[in-house]
Structures are given as C-alpha cells and as structure tokens.
Amino acid sequence: MKYKRSERLVFITEYLTRRPNARVPLSTFVDKFTQAKSSISEDLRILKEVFENENIGKIVTTHGANGGVTFIPKIDYHTAVEIVKEFEEEISQSNRLLPGGYLYLSDIVGNASLMTKLADLVVTLYEDKHIDAVVTIATKGIPMAHAVATKLNVPVAVIRKDNKITEGSTVSVNYVSGSTRKIETMILAKRTLKQGSRVLVIDDFLRAGGSINGVISLMEEFEATVVGVTVLAESKDNSGKRRYKEYTSIVKVSEIDEFNETFTVEPGNCLDNFKKG
Amino acid sequence: MKYKRSERLVFITEYLTRRPNARVPLSTFVDKFTQAKSSISEDLRILKEVFENENIGKIVTTHGANGGVTFIPKIDYHTAVEIVKEFEEEISQSNRLLPGGYLYLSDIVGNASLMTKLADLVVTLYEDKHIDAVVTIATKGIPMAHAVATKLNVPVAVIRKDNKITEGSTVSVNYVSGSTRKIETMILAKRTLKQGSRVLVIDDFLRAGGSINGVISLMEEFEATVVGVTVLAESKDNSGKRRYKEYTSIVKVSEIDEFNETFTVEPGNCLDNFKKG
Numbered sequence: 322m323k324y325k326r327s328e329r330l331v332f333i334t335e336y337l338t339r340r341p342n343a344r345v346p347l348s349t350f351v352d353k354f355t356q357a358k359s360s361i362s363e364d365l366r367i368l369k370e371v372f373e374n375e376n377i378g379k380i381v382t383t384h385g386a387n388g389g390v391t392f393i394p395k396i397d398y399h400t401a402v403e404i405v406k407e408f409e410e411e412i413s414q415s416n417r418l419l420p421g422g423y424l425y426l427s428d429i430v431g432n433a434s435l436m437t438k439l440a441d442l443v444v445t446l447y448e449d450k451h452i453d454a455v456v457t458i459a460t461k462g463i464p465m466a467h468a469v470a471t472k473l474n475v476p477v478a479v480i481r482k483d484n485k486i487t488e489g490s491t492v493s494v495n496y497v498s499g500s501t502r503k504i505e506t507m508i509l510a511k512r513t514l515k516q517g518s519r520v521l522v523i524d525d526f527l528r529a530g531g532s533i534n535g536v537i538s539l540m541e542e543f544e545a546t547v548v549g550v551t552v553l554a555e556s557k558d559n560s561g562k563r564r565y566k567e568y569t570s571i572v573k574v575s576e577i578d579e580f581n582e583t584f585t586v587e588p589g590n591c592l593d594n595f596k597k598g
Numbered sequence: 599m600k601y602k603r604s605e606r607l608v609f610i611t612e613y614l615t616r617r618p619n620a621r622v623p624l625s626t627f628v629d630k631f632t633q634a635k636s637s638i639s640e641d642l643r644i645l646k647e648v649f650e651n652e653n654i655g656k657i658v659t660t661h662g663a664n665g666g667v668t669f670i671p672k673i674d675y676h677t678a679v680e681i682v683k684e685f686e687e688e689i690s691q692s693n694r695l696l697p698g699g700y701l702y703l704s705d706i707v708g709n710a711s712l713m714t715k716l717a718d719l720v721v722t723l724y725e726d727k728h729i730d731a732v733v734t735i736a737t738k739g740i741p742m743a744h745a746v747a748t749k750l751n752v753p754v755a756v757i758r759k760d761n762k763i764t765e766g767s768t769v770s771v772n773y774v775s776g777s778t779r780k781i782e783t784m785i786l787a788k789r790t791l792k793q794g795s796r797v798l799v800i801d802d803f804l805r806a807g808g809s810i811n812g813v814i815s816l817m818e819e820f821e822a823t824v825v826g827v828t829v830l831a832e833s834k835d836n837s838g839k840r841r842y843k844e845y846t847s848i849v850k851v852s853e854i855d856e857f858n859e860t861f862t863v864e865p866g867n868c869l870d871n872f873k874k875g
Contacts, residue, residue: 324648326604327603327604327607327644328644328647328648330604330607330608330611331607331608331611331644331645331648331649332648332652334607334608334611334612334615335611335615335649335652335654338611338612338615338616339615339714340711343711367604367605367608368608370605371601371605371608371609372608372612375609375612377612419763419764419766420763421763423763423764424764425764425765425766425787425789426764427755427756427764427765427766427787427789427790428753428789428790431747431753431754431755431756431790432753433744433747433748433751433752433753433754434617434620434748434751436744436748437616437748459736459737460736460737460740460756460758461764463737463740463741463744464740464744464754467710467713467740467741467744467745468744468748470708470710471710471711471713471714471745474710474711475710476705476708476709476710477708477710477741478704478708479704479708479737481737486696486697486698486700487696487700487701487702487703487704487738488702488704489696489702489704510702510704512702512704512705513704513705513708
C-alpha cells in the first residue's frame with residue numbers, strides 16, 4: 322500500500338491508540354508501508370509532538386534492532402479537573418438518594434463513555450507504577466475496572482461475595498462489613514490472578530472501608546502488592562474509621578440528609594496527585 | 599494552534615476514534631485549527647479513505663450549517679475470522695473444564711483487550727440496527743457488554759439475580775432455569791433502562807436458554823424491543839431446546855467429556871452474518 326505521510330499518520334494513530342500500553346515493533350509500520358525506518362521514525366516524531374501538545378498521551382520509542390513504540394495515555398491537570406467536574410454534576414442529582422442513605426450509582430457505572438473518561442484520569446495517576454492487574458469487587462466496580470485495564474493493557478480479576486461453580490478453585494477470606502458489622506466472605510478464583518502481582522484495586526463506593534480491608538487480606542493470600550486503591554466516590558464522614566488510608570477518590574460525598582433528600586458532593590483527592598500546570 | 603495537514607490528521611483521528619458513534623460538529627475542527635471548512639473536509643476525506651481501505655470503520659459526514667462527522671467502527675470478514683480464531687484458541691485450553699461440565703471463563707472475560715476486539719465484531723453485526731442500550735446479566739456478561747456499549751455509544755443496564763438496596767425501585771420476573779429446572783428471579787433497576795428502548799442483550803454462555811427467556815420477559819416489562827442476543831459461547835447440544843432462536847454466538851462448544859477432560863470448540867454463527875469478500 323503506497324501511502325503519503327498524512328495517510329500513514331492516520332493509520333499509525335489509530336493503530337497505536339487502539340493498543341494503549343502495548344509495545345508495537347517498528348517493523349509493523351516499516352513492513353506495512355515499505356518505507357525506510359527513518360521515514361517511520363519521522364512519522365512517529367510528528368505523532369509524539371501532537372500527542373504531547375494536545376495532552377493525549379506519551380509516545381515512547383525504543384531504538385535498536387528490536388525497536389518499538391508504545392502509546393501511554395496521559396491527561397493533564399486541566400482535563401482531569403473537567404472530568405471530575407462532569408462526574409460531580411452527574412452524581413449530584415438529588416434523586417440519587419435511596420433509603421438508608423445509599424446512593425443510586427447504577428446509571429453512572431452503566432455510562433460507558435463516562436467510565437472511559439474516568440479511566441484516563443486513573444491511568445495517568447498510575448502511569449509509572451508497573452501495574453500487572455486490576456482487581457475489583459462484583460458488580461458495580463467491574464465497568465470502571467475494565468475501562469482502566471483496557472488502557473493499562475492488563476487483565477481484570479473480579480472478587481465475588483458468593484461462590485460459584487464456574488469459578489473453579491478459589492481462595493476466600495472473611496471480613497467484617499464496615500457498615501453492618503457482620504462477618505462476610507469474599508472469594509477470588511485462583512487462576513484469575515498470578516501470585517505476586519502488583520495490583521490496582523478499583524471499587525465504586527468507599528464507606529467505612531470494610532470491603533477494602535477484605536480485599537487487602539485476600540491480596541495477601543495471592544502475595545500481591547496493592548499499589549493503589551481507587552474509588553468513584555467516598556463518603557467523607559467515615560474517613561476517620563478506615564484502616565487502609567492510601568486510596569484515591571474521584572469525588573467525596575457528605576452531609577447525607579435522608580429526610581430532606583440532600584447531600585453534598587465535592588472533588589475527591591484524585592486531583593492532589595496531579596502535576597498542576 | 600497552527601498545524602499542518604499531517605498534524606491535523608493525527609488529532610482528528612484520535613478525537614474521532616475516541617468517540618465512536620458520536621456526532622462531532624465540523625466546527626470543532628474548524629474552530630480549533632482556524633481553517634476553512636473546505637480544508638477540514640479534505641482532511642476528513644483522507645481519513646475516510648484510509649479507514650475504508652484498512653477496514654477500521656466508516657466516517658460519515660453530514661453537510662449544511664449543522665454539519666458533523668461520525669466514526670462508526672466496522673471490521674471486515676477477514677478480520678472477524680481472525681478474531682474468532684483467537685478466541686477459539688483461548689477457549690480451547692483443556693484445563694477450562696470444571697466439575698459438572700462447566701467451562702472456566704473468568705480469565706477470558708477478564709481479558710480487556712480480547713473483549714475490545716470481540717466488541718468490534720459485535721458492533722459490526724449491529725451497526726445499522728439503532729441500538730439504544732446494551733443489557734446484560736451479572737456478572738460475567740458485564741465486561742463484553744461494556745466493551746460493546748463503549749463502541750455503540752450507549753448505556754449498559756445490568757440485570758441481577760439478587761436484589762440490592764442500592765438498585766432503588768426494581769422490576770423483577772421469575773423464570774425457569776434451563777439447566778436446573780428451578781424457579782429463579784432476575785431484577786433490573788427501573789431507571790437503568792428507558793421504556794421502549796431497542797436493546798442488544800449480551801451474555802457469556804448460552805446453555806438451555808433459561809436466562810435468555812428470563813431476560814426477554816423482563817424486557818417486555820420495559821416495553822423494550824430485543825434487537826439481538828449475543829453470547830461469547832453456546833453449548834451446541836442444547837440448541838434444540840431453546841425457545842429464543844435469534845442469537846449470535848462467537849463460538850460453539852460441544853462434546854463435553856468430563857471424564858476425559860475434553861471438549862470441542864468451533865466458530866459460532868457470528869460469521870454467517872458477515873458480508874464476505
């Protein structure tokens with residue numbers, strides 16, 4: 322296929338952005354376009370410049386016989402602020418309040434394009450942390466976990482609270498639910514997570530932190546390192562009670578007043594770790 | 599920002615492929631690049647040509663004062679065959695067989711990049727079917743449902759088999775499980791799915807079809823039109839017993855022999871509906 326530079330750039334942009342965090346051999350493009358390596362390198366230089374100017378991400382090239390190129394999604398502080406604001410507005414709708422002071426989140430986690438945007442924010446925070454797998458708890462954490470894992474190019478392991486025959490051999494731990502103080506069980510299929518993985522834990526809502534304590538115990542059974550915990554929302558009032566303190570939240574929810582059906586939403590701590598500018 | 603054509607094309611390619619099935623106003627690019635509409639139209643013509651040549655998808659432009667451009671992912675028969683083959687190889691590993699003749703699929707549905715590839719195949723099949731929402735059953739259907747919904751730019755509604763307070767008001771139906779013949783219940787939060795939606799149902803494994811019958815009854819309660827049902831795998835032996843016949847499967851699994859730990863995998867019917875060529 323004889324392509325001009327502009328046409329090659331369309332192809333290369335689509336090819337790399339479809340494969341975030343995957344190393345693509347330079348020979349893929351050299352062979353496809355029957356172009357000299359130097360021409361392809363010049364294509365990649367243009368791509369790199371636009372991606373950096375536009376805060377789309379980094380293009381990392383490695384040289385030598387085994388040369389390759391990797392697209393690493395990465396957004397800037399300004400874009401992160403916009404994403405948090407959009408999410409804040411979604412979650413602030415007053416008709417979300419359910420009996421018991423719970424928030425209705427099913428439509429938010431069902432919003433695939435919002436999950437993709439939030440994933441850009443999360444992967445920027447963990448960009449250089451060498452994550453091997455994303456771990457989440459069924460069911461509301463799964464969409465966000467998958468959106469993040471797609472961009473990190475790693476698998477997702479789903480922890481369940483019920484044991485199913487279709488999970489094969491499992492490892493289970495008991496934990497104390499933070500809100501009800503009941504003993505509960507969580508299980509993970511043995512072969513969904515490699516021993517010794519570096520994991521990022523994703524969940525929808527962080528209340529007293531009982532589930533997260535359970536996840537951390539379970540991760541010990543897999544000799545996994547918990548590199549971080551990210552939640553869509555945390556309830557501010559309970560933050561003092563939590564044992565695990567190192568987490569990232571997109572928003573904080575507080576002053577939940579069931580009687581008047583009001584609550585307050587503010588940005589979580591996720592923006593603190595962004596390089597401003 | 600003063601960009602050359604090749605640089606503009608990098609930006610436009612990333613912008614559109616990040617927003618599949620969303621109509622982007624032409625003014626987005628006209629304003630950003632301070633270029634005449636005719637230059638941007640020429641950029642889009644180049645993009646369109648490369649996307650068609652390379653079987654990436656369609657670029658649809660509408661003209662007039664309200665002109666816009668939409669990227670519609672669409673793969674060809676040859677790519678679909680490759681994706682089915684990759685999936686077939688994954689699922690064929692003999693150590694997937696669990697007691698009771700069940701297949702272990704958690705690692706497959708946890709493979710985010712595989713789910714994205716399969717989604718390209720599924721959205722090509724339903725490209726012009728005006729889907730309003732993807733409906734799935736917790737928990738193994740969720741990753742595929744989200745991968746498809748991301749590309750169709752529609753929300754996901756997740757049906758559960760247990761009622762949770764965090765779902766708010768729900769609609770429930772009882773159905774007969776195809777394999778155990780027990781009466782089971784499935785529920786869907788009222789506000790995750792708009793009345794009268796055109797839905798695509800996604801699930802992981804189709805056995806006797808009891809769950810799908812349940813989903814179809816539940817969709818009647820929402821006055822929804824079930825445009826299609828797509829499953830990752832179907833078990834061939836039970837196909838005669840199913841009431842709902844209009845489904846698409848990626849692979850068919852048959853001759854499950856628990857004693858010898860063997861089973862057969864072949865492509866499902868998903869390739870039948872592809873335009874060959």
